[in-house]
Amino acid sequence: MSVRIDVGLGPRSYAIHAGAGVLAQAGNLLAQFAGGTVPVVSDEKVAVRHLAALQNALTAAGIQNRPIVLPPGEGTKSFAGLESLCTALLESGVERGGLIIALGGGVIGDLTGFAAGVLKRGIAFAQIPTTLLAQVDSSVGGKTAINTAQGKNLIGMFHQPRIVLADVTTLTTLPPRELRAGYAEVVKYGALGDDNFFGWLEANGAKVVSGDTQARIHAVAHSCKMKADIVARDEREAGERALLNLGHTFGHALEAATGYSERLLHGEGVAVGMALALRLSARLNLCPVNDVVRLERHLRTVGLPAAIADIPGPRPAADVLIAHMAHDKKAEGGKLTFILTRGLGKAFVTQDVPDDALHEILSA
Numbered sequence: 001m002s003v004r005i006d007v008g009l010g011p012r013s014y015a016i017h018a019g020a021g022v023l024a025q026a027g028n029l030l031a032q033f034a035g036g037t038v039p040v041v042s043d044e045k046v047a048v049r050h051l052a053a054l055q056n057a058l059t060a061a062g063i064q065n066r067p068i069v070l071p072p073g074e075g076t077k078s079f080a081g082l083e084s085l086c087t088a089l090l091e092s093g094v095e096r097g098g099l100i101i102a103l104g105g106g107v108i109g110d111l112t113g114f115a116a117g118v119l120k121r122g123i124a125f126a127q128i129p130t131t132l133l134a135q136v137d138s139s140v141g142g143k144t145a146i147n148t149a150q151g152k153n154l155i156g157m158f159h160q161p162r163i164v165l166a167d168v169t170t171l172t173t174l175p176p177r178e179l180r181a182g183y184a185e186v187v188k189y190g191a192l193g194d195d196n197f198f199g200w201l202e203a204n205g206a207k208v209v210s211g212d213t214q215a216r217i218h219a220v221a222h223s224c225k226m227k228a229d230i231v232a233r234d235e236r237e238a239g240e241r242a243l244l245n246l247g248h249t250f251g252h253a254l255e256a257a258t259g260y261s262e263r264l265l266h267g268e269g270v271a272v273g274m275a276l277a278l279r280l281s282a283r284l285n286l287c288p289v290n291d292v293v294r295l296e297r298h299l300r301t302v303g304l305p306a307a308i309a310d311i312p313g314p315r316p317a318a319d320v321l322i323a324h325m326a327h328d329k330k331a332e333g334g335k336l337t338f339i340l341t342r343g344l345g346k347a348f349v350t351q352d353v354p355d356d357a358l359h360e361i362l363s364a
Protein backbone atom coordinates (compact mmCIF):
# COMPACT_ATOMS: atom_id res chain seq x y z
CA MET A 1 0.00 0.00 0.00
CA SER A 2 1.41 3.40 -0.92
CA VAL A 3 0.39 7.01 -1.38
CA ARG A 4 1.65 9.25 -4.20
CA ILE A 5 2.40 12.89 -3.45
CA ASP A 6 3.46 15.27 -6.21
CA VAL A 7 5.98 18.06 -5.78
CA GLY A 8 4.90 20.62 -8.36
CA LEU A 9 7.99 22.38 -9.63
CA GLY A 10 7.33 22.70 -13.36
CA PRO A 11 10.10 20.90 -15.27
CA ARG A 12 11.64 19.77 -11.96
CA SER A 13 8.39 18.20 -10.66
CA TYR A 14 8.57 14.74 -9.13
CA ALA A 15 6.59 12.15 -7.24
CA ILE A 16 7.02 10.89 -3.70
CA HIS A 17 5.77 7.33 -3.14
CA ALA A 18 5.22 6.76 0.57
CA GLY A 19 4.05 3.41 1.85
CA ALA A 20 4.92 -0.14 2.83
CA GLY A 21 6.60 -2.35 0.24
CA VAL A 22 7.75 0.53 -1.97
CA LEU A 23 11.35 -0.79 -1.97
CA ALA A 24 10.19 -3.98 -3.69
CA GLN A 25 8.59 -1.82 -6.39
CA ALA A 26 11.73 0.28 -6.86
CA GLY A 27 12.71 -1.38 -10.17
CA ASN A 28 9.41 -0.53 -11.83
CA LEU A 29 9.26 2.95 -10.32
CA LEU A 30 12.84 3.85 -11.30
CA ALA A 31 12.97 2.19 -14.74
CA GLN A 32 11.92 5.34 -16.62
CA PHE A 33 14.88 7.28 -15.15
CA ALA A 34 17.59 4.63 -15.25
CA GLY A 35 20.12 4.25 -18.06
CA GLY A 36 23.40 2.30 -18.13
CA THR A 37 24.81 1.25 -14.78
CA VAL A 38 23.07 2.88 -11.81
CA PRO A 39 25.27 3.55 -8.75
CA VAL A 40 23.49 2.92 -5.45
CA VAL A 41 25.06 5.01 -2.69
CA SER A 42 24.48 3.83 0.85
CA ASP A 43 26.19 3.60 4.23
CA GLU A 44 27.47 0.47 5.96
CA LYS A 45 24.62 0.25 8.47
CA VAL A 46 21.90 0.69 5.87
CA ALA A 47 23.60 -1.50 3.27
CA VAL A 48 23.64 -4.63 5.45
CA ARG A 49 19.94 -4.22 6.12
CA HIS A 50 18.35 -2.93 2.91
CA LEU A 51 20.76 -2.92 -0.04
CA ALA A 52 20.11 -6.51 -1.14
CA ALA A 53 16.34 -5.92 -1.31
CA LEU A 54 16.87 -2.84 -3.45
CA GLN A 55 19.38 -4.57 -5.73
CA ASN A 56 16.98 -7.49 -6.19
CA ALA A 57 14.20 -5.10 -7.17
CA LEU A 58 16.48 -3.26 -9.63
CA THR A 59 17.87 -6.42 -11.16
CA ALA A 60 14.37 -7.89 -11.56
CA ALA A 61 13.47 -4.80 -13.62
CA GLY A 62 16.64 -5.17 -15.73
CA ILE A 63 18.44 -2.20 -14.14
CA GLN A 64 22.19 -2.81 -13.87
CA ASN A 65 23.45 -1.41 -10.59
CA ARG A 66 26.62 -0.99 -8.60
CA PRO A 67 26.74 -0.30 -4.86
CA ILE A 68 28.96 2.36 -3.30
CA VAL A 69 28.99 1.89 0.47
CA LEU A 70 30.30 4.72 2.66
CA PRO A 71 31.03 4.91 6.41
CA PRO A 72 27.94 5.90 8.43
CA GLY A 73 27.67 9.18 10.31
CA GLU A 74 27.81 12.93 9.87
CA GLY A 75 31.60 12.80 9.23
CA THR A 76 30.90 11.35 5.78
CA LYS A 77 29.10 14.57 4.78
CA SER A 78 32.45 16.33 4.31
CA PHE A 79 34.83 17.49 1.57
CA ALA A 80 36.74 14.22 2.01
CA GLY A 81 33.50 12.22 1.78
CA LEU A 82 32.46 14.19 -1.32
CA GLU A 83 35.80 13.55 -3.00
CA SER A 84 35.73 9.84 -2.35
CA LEU A 85 32.09 9.57 -3.46
CA CYS A 86 32.72 11.56 -6.68
CA THR A 87 35.72 9.35 -7.44
CA ALA A 88 33.67 6.19 -6.89
CA LEU A 89 30.81 7.56 -9.00
CA LEU A 90 33.14 8.42 -11.89
CA GLU A 91 34.68 4.94 -11.66
CA SER A 92 31.21 3.36 -11.64
CA GLY A 93 30.71 4.44 -15.24
CA VAL A 94 27.58 6.48 -14.52
CA GLU A 95 26.52 8.43 -17.59
CA ARG A 96 25.50 12.09 -17.72
CA GLY A 97 22.00 11.02 -18.73
CA GLY A 98 21.91 8.27 -16.12
CA LEU A 99 20.66 8.00 -12.56
CA ILE A 100 22.27 7.84 -9.11
CA ILE A 101 20.35 6.34 -6.19
CA ALA A 102 20.76 7.49 -2.57
CA LEU A 103 19.71 4.74 -0.14
CA GLY A 104 19.99 5.90 3.46
CA GLY A 105 19.33 8.69 5.92
CA GLY A 106 19.86 12.41 5.56
CA VAL A 107 23.64 12.06 5.48
CA ILE A 108 23.61 9.82 2.41
CA GLY A 109 20.79 11.81 0.78
CA ASP A 110 22.45 15.21 1.27
CA LEU A 111 25.90 14.03 0.18
CA THR A 112 24.70 12.01 -2.81
CA GLY A 113 22.40 14.82 -3.94
CA PHE A 114 25.30 17.26 -3.85
CA ALA A 115 27.64 14.88 -5.68
CA ALA A 116 24.94 14.22 -8.31
CA GLY A 117 24.45 17.98 -8.70
CA VAL A 118 28.10 18.72 -9.45
CA LEU A 119 29.19 15.52 -11.22
CA LYS A 120 29.39 16.05 -14.99
CA ARG A 121 27.50 19.34 -14.32
CA GLY A 122 24.44 17.54 -13.04
CA ILE A 123 23.13 13.98 -13.04
CA ALA A 124 19.63 12.86 -12.04
CA PHE A 125 19.25 11.20 -8.68
CA ALA A 126 16.62 9.32 -6.73
CA GLN A 127 16.10 9.44 -2.98
CA ILE A 128 15.27 6.24 -1.10
CA PRO A 129 15.22 7.51 2.50
CA THR A 130 15.57 4.96 5.32
CA THR A 131 15.27 7.15 8.43
CA LEU A 132 12.06 8.84 9.55
CA LEU A 133 13.86 12.20 9.42
CA ALA A 134 14.87 11.60 5.83
CA GLN A 135 11.42 10.30 4.82
CA VAL A 136 9.58 13.35 6.12
CA ASP A 137 12.16 16.06 5.53
CA SER A 138 15.62 15.72 4.00
CA SER A 139 14.72 13.59 0.94
CA VAL A 140 12.12 16.13 -0.22
CA GLY A 141 12.82 19.64 -1.47
CA GLY A 142 16.24 19.39 -3.09
CA LYS A 143 18.49 20.86 -0.40
CA THR A 144 21.86 19.11 -0.62
CA ALA A 145 25.02 19.92 1.31
CA ILE A 146 28.20 18.96 3.09
CA ASN A 147 29.58 20.22 6.41
CA THR A 148 32.83 22.13 7.00
CA ALA A 149 34.79 23.24 10.07
CA GLN A 150 32.80 26.50 9.92
CA GLY A 151 29.45 24.78 10.33
CA LYS A 152 26.86 22.33 9.05
CA ASN A 153 25.40 22.47 5.53
CA LEU A 154 27.33 25.62 4.58
CA ILE A 155 28.39 24.24 1.20
CA GLY A 156 25.64 22.89 -0.97
CA MET A 157 23.13 23.47 -3.72
CA PHE A 158 19.52 22.96 -4.64
CA HIS A 159 19.27 19.82 -6.74
CA GLN A 160 15.85 18.22 -6.81
CA PRO A 161 15.58 14.42 -6.97
CA ARG A 162 13.66 12.79 -9.85
CA ILE A 163 11.64 10.62 -7.47
CA VAL A 164 11.45 9.80 -3.75
CA LEU A 165 10.61 6.29 -2.53
CA ALA A 166 9.80 6.29 1.20
CA ASP A 167 9.20 2.74 2.40
CA VAL A 168 8.17 2.76 6.07
CA THR A 169 9.13 -0.92 6.44
CA THR A 170 12.80 0.20 6.30
CA LEU A 171 12.15 2.05 9.57
CA THR A 172 11.73 -1.26 11.45
CA THR A 173 15.52 -1.60 11.63
CA LEU A 174 16.14 1.98 12.75
CA PRO A 175 17.33 2.37 16.38
CA PRO A 176 14.39 3.67 18.50
CA ARG A 177 16.28 6.82 19.48
CA GLU A 178 16.87 7.72 15.81
CA LEU A 179 13.22 7.01 15.09
CA ARG A 180 12.07 9.34 17.87
CA ALA A 181 14.48 12.04 16.73
CA GLY A 182 12.94 11.85 13.25
CA TYR A 183 9.49 12.01 14.81
CA ALA A 184 10.32 15.52 16.06
CA GLU A 185 10.30 16.63 12.41
CA VAL A 186 6.82 15.12 12.02
CA VAL A 187 5.62 17.10 15.05
CA LYS A 188 7.16 20.17 13.39
CA TYR A 189 4.64 20.01 10.52
CA GLY A 190 1.68 20.05 12.91
CA ALA A 191 3.22 22.79 15.02
CA LEU A 192 4.11 25.02 12.07
CA GLY A 193 1.04 24.78 9.91
CA ASP A 194 -1.66 22.23 10.76
CA ASP A 195 -3.24 22.07 14.20
CA ASN A 196 -5.58 19.24 13.03
CA PHE A 197 -2.53 17.16 12.22
CA PHE A 198 -1.05 18.07 15.59
CA GLY A 199 -4.26 16.74 17.19
CA TRP A 200 -3.94 13.54 15.12
CA LEU A 201 -0.37 13.17 16.40
CA GLU A 202 -1.49 13.65 20.00
CA ALA A 203 -3.89 10.73 19.46
CA ASN A 204 -1.67 8.54 17.24
CA GLY A 205 1.95 9.61 17.77
CA ALA A 206 2.67 6.75 20.16
CA LYS A 207 1.58 4.31 17.42
CA VAL A 208 3.87 6.04 14.90
CA VAL A 209 6.80 5.70 17.27
CA SER A 210 6.05 2.12 18.33
CA GLY A 211 5.80 0.82 14.76
CA ASP A 212 2.18 0.80 13.56
CA THR A 213 2.52 0.63 9.78
CA GLN A 214 -0.69 2.48 8.85
CA ALA A 215 0.04 5.26 11.36
CA ARG A 216 3.57 5.58 9.98
CA ILE A 217 2.33 5.78 6.39
CA HIS A 218 -0.15 8.50 7.33
CA ALA A 219 2.47 10.47 9.28
CA VAL A 220 5.04 10.24 6.46
CA ALA A 221 2.57 10.97 3.66
CA HIS A 222 0.98 13.93 5.45
CA SER A 223 4.37 15.41 6.33
CA CYS A 224 5.59 14.98 2.75
CA LYS A 225 2.40 16.58 1.41
CA MET A 226 2.91 19.60 3.66
CA LYS A 227 6.55 19.93 2.69
CA ALA A 228 5.80 19.36 -1.03
CA ASP A 229 3.22 22.15 -1.00
CA ILE A 230 5.56 24.59 0.75
CA VAL A 231 8.49 23.74 -1.56
CA ALA A 232 6.26 24.11 -4.63
CA ARG A 233 5.39 27.65 -3.51
CA ASP A 234 8.89 28.64 -2.37
CA GLU A 235 11.59 26.34 -3.76
CA ARG A 236 14.56 28.57 -2.89
CA GLU A 237 13.44 29.68 0.58
CA ALA A 238 12.66 33.28 -0.34
CA GLY A 239 9.93 33.29 2.32
CA GLU A 240 7.48 30.60 3.41
CA ARG A 241 9.95 27.69 3.23
CA ALA A 242 11.75 29.19 6.23
CA LEU A 243 8.80 27.98 8.34
CA LEU A 244 10.29 24.48 7.96
CA ASN A 245 13.07 25.74 10.22
CA LEU A 246 10.73 25.93 13.24
CA GLY A 247 12.85 24.98 16.25
CA HIS A 248 16.04 24.87 14.16
CA THR A 249 17.69 28.15 15.21
CA PHE A 250 17.55 26.99 18.83
CA GLY A 251 18.19 23.36 17.88
CA HIS A 252 21.35 24.11 15.88
CA ALA A 253 22.70 26.25 18.74
CA LEU A 254 22.06 23.40 21.18
CA GLU A 255 23.71 20.89 18.84
CA ALA A 256 26.76 23.16 18.53
CA ALA A 257 26.92 23.77 22.29
CA THR A 258 26.80 20.03 22.96
CA GLY A 259 29.55 19.40 20.41
CA TYR A 260 27.36 17.60 17.83
CA SER A 261 27.68 14.59 20.10
CA GLU A 262 25.58 11.67 21.25
CA ARG A 263 24.25 13.99 23.95
CA LEU A 264 21.81 15.47 21.46
CA LEU A 265 20.71 14.13 18.07
CA HIS A 266 19.58 16.67 15.47
CA GLY A 267 15.89 15.80 15.86
CA GLU A 268 16.17 15.99 19.65
CA GLY A 269 17.62 19.49 19.26
CA VAL A 270 14.65 20.36 17.02
CA ALA A 271 12.26 19.04 19.71
CA VAL A 272 13.80 21.23 22.42
CA GLY A 273 14.08 24.08 19.89
CA MET A 274 10.38 23.92 19.04
CA ALA A 275 9.46 23.99 22.72
CA LEU A 276 11.73 27.06 23.18
CA ALA A 277 10.19 28.75 20.13
CA LEU A 278 6.70 28.27 21.54
CA ARG A 279 7.79 29.38 25.01
CA LEU A 280 9.33 32.52 23.53
CA SER A 281 6.13 33.11 21.54
CA ALA A 282 4.07 32.81 24.74
CA ARG A 283 6.51 35.09 26.60
CA LEU A 284 5.87 37.71 23.87
CA ASN A 285 2.10 37.19 24.31
CA LEU A 286 1.81 35.80 20.80
CA CYS A 287 0.88 32.20 21.60
CA PRO A 288 -1.52 30.68 24.18
CA VAL A 289 0.35 29.10 27.11
CA ASN A 290 -1.85 26.01 26.71
CA ASP A 291 -0.28 25.37 23.29
CA VAL A 292 3.17 25.35 24.90
CA VAL A 293 1.88 22.84 27.45
CA ARG A 294 0.38 20.64 24.69
CA LEU A 295 3.60 20.64 22.67
CA GLU A 296 5.85 19.86 25.65
CA ARG A 297 3.48 17.13 26.89
CA HIS A 298 3.35 15.49 23.45
CA LEU A 299 7.13 15.57 22.98
CA ARG A 300 7.65 13.99 26.41
CA THR A 301 4.90 11.40 25.84
CA VAL A 302 6.81 9.99 22.87
CA GLY A 303 10.14 10.12 24.73
CA LEU A 304 11.60 13.31 23.29
CA PRO A 305 13.27 16.07 25.30
CA ALA A 306 11.26 19.30 25.62
CA ALA A 307 13.57 21.57 27.64
CA ILE A 308 17.26 22.43 27.86
CA ALA A 309 17.27 20.76 31.28
CA ASP A 310 16.29 17.44 29.59
CA ILE A 311 19.65 17.33 27.74
CA PRO A 312 22.16 15.17 29.63
CA GLY A 313 25.40 16.78 30.86
CA PRO A 314 26.28 20.34 31.78
CA ARG A 315 23.67 22.94 30.83
CA PRO A 316 24.80 25.29 28.00
CA ALA A 317 24.74 28.95 29.12
CA ALA A 318 22.33 31.36 27.42
CA ASP A 319 25.22 33.56 26.16
CA VAL A 320 26.93 30.57 24.59
CA LEU A 321 23.71 29.58 22.81
CA ILE A 322 23.13 33.12 21.56
CA ALA A 323 26.72 33.25 20.23
CA HIS A 324 26.10 30.01 18.32
CA MET A 325 22.86 31.43 16.92
CA ALA A 326 24.75 34.42 15.55
CA HIS A 327 26.82 32.01 13.43
CA ASP A 328 23.76 30.28 12.01
CA LYS A 329 23.47 30.67 8.24
CA LYS A 330 19.97 32.04 8.78
CA ALA A 331 21.37 35.12 10.56
CA GLU A 332 21.07 38.07 8.14
CA GLY A 333 22.67 41.52 8.52
CA GLY A 334 23.61 40.74 12.11
CA LYS A 335 19.94 40.00 12.97
CA LEU A 336 18.80 36.59 14.12
CA THR A 337 15.83 35.08 12.32
CA PHE A 338 13.25 33.22 14.41
CA ILE A 339 10.23 31.14 13.57
CA LEU A 340 7.65 32.03 16.19
CA THR A 341 3.98 31.12 16.37
CA ARG A 342 0.57 32.57 17.20
CA GLY A 343 -0.43 29.10 18.34
CA LEU A 344 -0.10 25.49 17.18
CA GLY A 345 -0.28 25.51 13.36
CA LYS A 346 0.30 29.25 13.04
CA ALA A 347 4.06 29.81 12.62
CA PHE A 348 5.58 32.94 11.10
CA VAL A 349 9.06 34.35 10.44
CA THR A 350 10.38 37.33 12.40
CA GLN A 351 13.59 39.11 13.33
CA ASP A 352 11.78 41.11 15.96
CA VAL A 353 12.73 39.40 19.23
CA PRO A 354 13.91 41.49 22.19
CA ASP A 355 17.27 40.34 23.63
CA ASP A 356 15.95 40.20 27.21
CA ALA A 357 13.09 37.85 26.29
CA LEU A 358 15.48 35.58 24.39
CA HIS A 359 17.94 35.54 27.29
CA GLU A 360 15.16 34.80 29.76
CA ILE A 361 13.82 31.83 27.75
CA LEU A 362 17.31 30.34 27.35
CA SER A 363 18.06 30.74 31.06
CA ALA A 364 14.73 29.43 32.45
Ligand code: NAD
Binding pocket: 043, 044, 045, 046, 049, 072, 073, 074, 077, 104, 105, 106, 107, 108, 110, 130, 131, 133, 134, 137, 138, 139, 140, 141, 142, 143, 144, 152, 153, 170, 171, 172, 173, 174, 175, 178, 266
Ligand atom coordinates in the same frame (compact mmCIF):
# COMPACT_ATOMS: atom_id res chain seq x y z
P1 NAD B 1 21.86 9.63 9.23
O1 NAD B 1 21.78 9.59 7.76
O2 NAD B 1 23.21 9.80 9.83
O3 NAD B 1 21.17 8.34 9.83
C1 NAD B 1 21.17 8.14 11.23
C2 NAD B 1 21.79 6.79 11.58
O4 NAD B 1 20.87 5.76 11.26
C3 NAD B 1 23.07 6.46 10.84
O5 NAD B 1 23.93 5.76 11.70
C4 NAD B 1 22.60 5.51 9.72
O6 NAD B 1 23.62 4.63 9.33
C5 NAD B 1 21.50 4.79 10.42
N1 NAD B 1 20.41 4.28 9.58
C6 NAD B 1 19.80 4.91 8.56
N2 NAD B 1 18.76 4.18 8.13
C7 NAD B 1 18.72 3.08 8.89
C8 NAD B 1 17.84 1.96 8.95
N3 NAD B 1 16.76 1.88 8.18
N4 NAD B 1 18.12 0.98 9.86
C9 NAD B 1 19.20 1.09 10.68
N5 NAD B 1 20.03 2.13 10.71
C10 NAD B 1 19.79 3.12 9.82
O7 NAD B 1 20.97 10.81 9.83
P2 NAD B 1 19.51 11.38 9.56
O8 NAD B 1 18.97 11.70 10.90
O9 NAD B 1 18.73 10.53 8.63
O10 NAD B 1 19.83 12.73 8.77
C11 NAD B 1 20.57 13.77 9.36
C12 NAD B 1 21.18 14.59 8.26
O11 NAD B 1 20.13 15.12 7.45
C13 NAD B 1 21.98 15.78 8.77
O12 NAD B 1 23.19 15.83 8.06
C14 NAD B 1 21.10 16.98 8.43
O13 NAD B 1 21.86 18.13 8.18
C15 NAD B 1 20.41 16.50 7.20
N6 NAD B 1 19.13 17.15 6.92
C16 NAD B 1 18.94 17.62 5.66
C17 NAD B 1 17.74 18.23 5.33
C18 NAD B 1 17.50 18.68 3.92
O14 NAD B 1 16.49 19.36 3.67
N7 NAD B 1 18.35 18.32 2.99
C19 NAD B 1 16.71 18.34 6.28
C20 NAD B 1 16.95 17.84 7.56
C21 NAD B 1 18.17 17.23 7.86
Ligand code: GLY
Binding pocket: 137, 138, 140, 141, 143, 237, 241, 244, 245
Ligand atom coordinates in the same frame (compact mmCIF):
# COMPACT_ATOMS: atom_id res chain seq x y z
N1 GLY C 1 14.64 21.08 6.11
C1 GLY C 1 14.26 22.40 5.77
C2 GLY C 1 14.05 22.59 4.32
O1 GLY C 1 14.09 21.66 3.54
O2 GLY C 1 13.83 23.70 3.90
